[in-house]
Amino acid sequence: MKLKANKSCLEGDAICVNGVTVTYADVVALWQINLDVSRGEYIGIAGPNASGKTTLFKTILGLTKPVEGQVSIYGNLLKNLPKKTINKIAYVPQAHQIDQYFPAKVKDVVLMGRYGINFLGSPLKKDDHEKVNNELKFVGMLEQKDRPIGHLSGGQLQKVLIARSLVREPEILLLDEPTSNLDFKITQEITELITKLHEERNLTVLTINHNLDLLRDSIDRLVILNKRIIYDGPPNGELVDQILYNTFF
């Protein structure tokens, strides 16, 4: 089913968020959000805590249902999304604590990215394992592929989660605070990795990130969110600084 285009959404948009409102009981998480993301765009999303950034991602991914409005991916409404389109979206969640004894190695976790693509229970192919090796190499973790997943540092785990999302061969990549709780060097490494992904593979990238100083030079657009969209435009300039200051302080 094709979405009736509103004035902000174009036919070829990768993601179109149209008048979305999300509430948790009587608490408003997002209010009347309109956001269009073109193919190959790199968007940074900033906002204070509890401003609805993760909720926006979960709404785009169909994990949270809006009380009002709708989301479409490549012109298809979320509820009618074909399997082919679902496979084009990859999500990198915030890295969570993993039990140090969990029986999985790095390569097993990356391989999980291939599980939902084929029919349930269908065996993996040689090609799937090759993809895992390629993506681990891309994120610089190939040498660690036999290490237990619970033994990795925060930065290494984040790279593995990025590799897991990449083995799906996505066109749209959503990253939820990929550099939270990481030191400056690793933050810089991961930010550069995401930029490289966007440039080399022409991925549509949406990233929630608080390290705007590092991000600003690479993103095409900055969206400042605080329950509603406060700003949506170029990432640099005095106006943006002023809006950021007013939003955060």
Added chain:
Amino acid sequence: MLNVGIIEFFDLLFNKAYMQRILIAAIVIGIVGGIIGTFIILYKIIFLGEAIAHSAFAGVALALVFGAPPLYMILLFTEVSAVSVGYVNQKKIMNEDIILAIVFSGMMALGIIFVNLLTEVSASVSSILFGAIFYINQEQVIILIIASISVIAFLIYLRKEYFFMVFNKEMAKLSGIPVKILDYIFLILLAALIAVSIQSIGAILVFAIFIMPAAAAYMLTYNYRLMIVLSAIFGAASGFLGIMVSFIYNLPGGPSIVMVATGFFIVSFISSPKRLSKFISKLKFKFSSEYKKLQEKFEHPLGIDVPHTHLDPEQIILQVKPKKFPSYHQWKGHKPLNGTNKKKINPSMKEDEIES
């Protein structure tokens, strides 16, 4: 109960059909319990299984009141418990622990009430609580084997999907895996398995045979496929050795199997390469040349030369001491918060004028 030596035990095993039935039941429960236990441990739903097992007690007690076949009543009670707990969990209606505690204690209480309704307490009640593997009949063994093969085939076929779900359910759902349906199927299979195993091992201990072999395997490997295999081997070995021990030392069957499984866990915990590798690497580091170098560096009489400055203590006090804060704000354009005082304050005004 028999009290025999090892040779007589094997003699019975090869010659007596009842002995073969008992051993087949014990080994099958061990294998299937070990396999499903792997997912239970990784899912972290141990208490859920315990609650389902205890709901079987209410089922069997009700069956005795009405004179109905126990298996159907056990199935009914365990399935209803499993699906209702699954529903509450998926809808996030309330905390998982609270609903489990309600099912656990509520079903036990219901079972005791049903037992009280009986005019005479039969041996069936105690056999359901503590198990009666030595009295297992051919029909029960066949049902057990069919149920076990179905569960094993299903779990092995969808092992990748379930493994992804136990690692991160949300990500599995996003990848297109039907998480909700697979969750319910898992709970239904678990309840069915508990129902068919309970007559052999007993409601109190049945869950131990699902957990112990998997817990032992969990301590030995980082490979989940190997964990499934090891868990099944430990389960089968527990079943066989447990029955052997119970025959030789004249002990009850179910508890003997569980005790052997506990032994496997203790041995694997002590010899766990997961735990030991950390200890060994710490030891290796302590006796390495790198550690000695660090020791020499830090134990140098002059210590490490960290850049620092020497300040006069008096100077420090002067730096830290706060300046006197002005008694009145005299900033340009400042308006007092009190609405009644609308007098504008100029920087040139004196303190007396401001107060007035």
